[in-house]
Amino acid sequence: MRALLIKALLHFFALFPLSTVHTIATFLGRKIALRPSLRLTQVTRTNIRLCFPHLSPSAQETLVKESLIETCKAFSELGALWLWRADRVLALVREVSGEACLQQALERGQGVVLLTPHLGAWELAGLYASSRYTLTALYRPPKLAGLHDLIHTARxxxxxxxxxxxxxxVRALYKALRQRQVVGILPDQVPSDASSGIFAPFFGKPAYTMVLVYRLVRKTGAAVIFTYAERLPQGRGFHLHFLPAPANMMAENVEVAVGALNQGVEQCVPNCTAQYQWSYKRFKRRPEGTVSVYK
Known part of the structure; x- marks a missing residue:
């Protein structure tokens, strides 16, 4: 039933131009911001307080409100990003910056690990990359099985x-990199088990972070590049950014390399801070002996 409701909402939003969808999302986000007891609001506020302790309380609250609006935009625009024709979606890309770094890596004969943080319209970033390069990307099935076919087909x-x-x-990723292709990974998801991650600073706080990228790079010599699709004002579309990863991501030491991965995500965020998915429990796995920050 819940999957059917979500599908109905996505088809509803897909009927409208992006500007209208974002206007509706802005209204919804403002309403949600008035509900401090909602889990979405609580998690967003907790993450922003943890990651931006230098901001005044009023500045933090402003960012919480802006973030909730962007979270609503991220959901509502999925109707277009998943259900419109691919060429219509790609036409929403108004500007691309830094893509030469990806092209140059491929020209050097390297495979490329393309890291897409939960920032802006990450679904669009993946669609753009798959339209221009041979892309193999990891896909975590949704908790609602009824959405699997829709999402998989869309991507x-x-x-x-x-x-x-x-x-x-994972074997498919290694194969693609050895064939000098591009692989896509969301680098800021909390790994599901104890063997697939370590703690590394994220905005100064310990965050359980994947070691997969480190292993891929060490075994294949692949280049690492970050990308994200910045949401433009008034529903005008998106600005796609490509950035080389911090040099330390190539380090032999796993702690150094994984720390650099988080630094790479941090370097993407300031350009459109409210568009990061602050509603995600990035710090839900805690170092032993510490309590949950989300209670």
């Missing part, structure tokens, strides 16, 4: 190949 409609987040999927 692969521009040519990308999405593989599960298990050993078969």
């Amino acid at each position: 692969e409609r521009a040519g990308g190949h999405f593989v599960p987040t298990d050993q078969s999927g």
Whole structure:
């Protein structure tokens, strides 16, 4: 039932131009900001207080409100990003910066690990990459099984190949990199088990962070590049950014390399801070002996 409701909402939002969808989302986000007891609001506020302790309380609250609006935009625009024709969606890309770093890596004969943080319209960033490069990306099935086919079809409609987040999927990533192709990973998801991550600073706080990228780079010599699709004002579309990863991501020491991964995400965020997914429990896994920050 819940999957059917979400599908209905997505089809509803897909009927309208992006500017209208973002106007509706702005109204909803402002209403949610008035409900401090909602879990969405509580998690957003907790993350912003943890990551931006230098901001005044009023500045933090302003960012919370802006973030909730952007969170509503991120959901509502999925109707367009998943259900419109691929060419219509790609036409929303108004500007691209830094893509030469990806192209140069491929020209050097390197595979590329393309890291797409939960910033802006990450679904659009993946669609753009799969339309221009041979892309293999990890795909974690949704908790609602009824959404699986819709999401999987949407993500692969521009040519990308999405593989599960298990050993078969990881093997597919290694194979693609050895063939000098591009692989896509969301670098800021909390790993699901104790063998797939370590704690590293994220905005100065310990965050359980994947070691997969470190292993891929050490075994294949792949280049690492970050990308995100910045949401433009008034629903005008998106500005796609590509940035080389911090040099320390190539370090032999796993703690140094994984710390650099988080630094790379941090370097993307300031350009559109409210568009990061602050509603995600990034710090839900805690170092031993510490309590949850979300209670």
